[in-house]
Amino acid sequence: MGSSLLWVKALHIVFVSSWFAGLFYLPRLFVNLASVPADSHAERERLLMMARKLYRFSGLLMVIAIALGLVLWLGYGVGKGPGSYWLHAKIVLVIVAIGYHHACRSLLRKFEEFANTRSERWFREGARPGLGRPGARPAV
Numbered sequence: 001m002g003s004s005l006l007w008v009k010a011l012h013i014v015f016v017s018s019w020f021a022g023l024f025y026l027p028r029l030f031v032n033l034a035s036v037p038a039d040s041h042a043e044r045e046r047l048l049m050m051a052r053k054l055y056r057f058s059g060l061l062m063v064i065a066i067a068l069g070l071v072l073w074l075g076y077g078v079g080k081g082p083g084s085y086w087l088h089a090k091i092v093l094v095i096v097a098i099g100y101h102h103a104c105r106s107l108l109r110k111f112e113e114f115a116n117t118r119s120e121r122w123f124r125e126g127a128r129p130g131l132g133r134p135g136a137r138p139a140v
Contacts, residue, residue: 005076008068015065022058023097026051026104027123033111034120051108062101066094 029051036044072078079087110116
């Protein structure tokens with residue numbers, strides 16, 4: 001059981017890292033989409049295709065990462081017992097990450113429907129979590 005636990009932990013870390021890499025690259029594609037000239041249909045379609053594929057692939061990685069996390073929690077008992085408050089914090093962060101994942105899908109739909117009203121700067125500075133609102137001055 002000890003060896004399989006380590007394998008499940010390692011795979012969980014790999015899939016969570018991969019999911020987050022996809023989540024944090026999507027805003028970069030949104031920056032590129034927001035800056036595409038209106039007459040460049042081929043470039044826009046290419047970027048939309050890349051964003052769709054990355055979103056779907058990230059979704060698959062998310063499902064596997066969550067499934068492995070559930071195996072660790074329910075199958076191996078990781079996070080059970082006294083002093084396991086870190087698991088509550090982790091579950092909250094996972095819920096926030098899932099919400100961000102779905103928010104990215106909403107932004108992608110707006111690009112697909114030609115309904116995006118946000119600027120390239122907004123996606124560059126404000127579409128990533130934890131970076132404050134766009135145009136905000138840094139604290140001195």
